Amino acid sequence: MAKPLVTLDKPLRLNLSQSIEMASQGTTSKTLIEDLGVKQILFSMDTEEEMSSHASSYPATVHVLEGKLQFQLESETFELGPNDFLMMPSGAKHALKALSPMRFLLTLFKGTK
Secondary structure, eight states: OOOOSOOTTSOOOOOTGGGSOOOSSSEEEEEEEEETTEEEEEEEEOTTOEEEEEEOSSOEEEEEEESOEEEEETTEEEEEOTTOEEEEOTTOEEEEEESSSEEEEEEEETTOO
């Protein structure tokens, strides 16, 4: 498993969009931080790529950096774009589909349930 891009023991400035290449096919991910009960993962998805319905054991947020994303959260469907932010409680079923090449940041709050 690759080490996270960021450690909490030194200052760092980072451009999130430039920290993960835009996926030309499929989906790619890269762990940004995993410390103090928080895990942040950068994702890049090509158009029409999907993640099927699943649930997380932890509360989580999705912050869209670039592109457009169709996000189904329980019975609601949202179209998210740059700078949109979504909060999901633990156990919430969700699925997503990239409507264009896109990048987003997923944050899992593992210190809470």
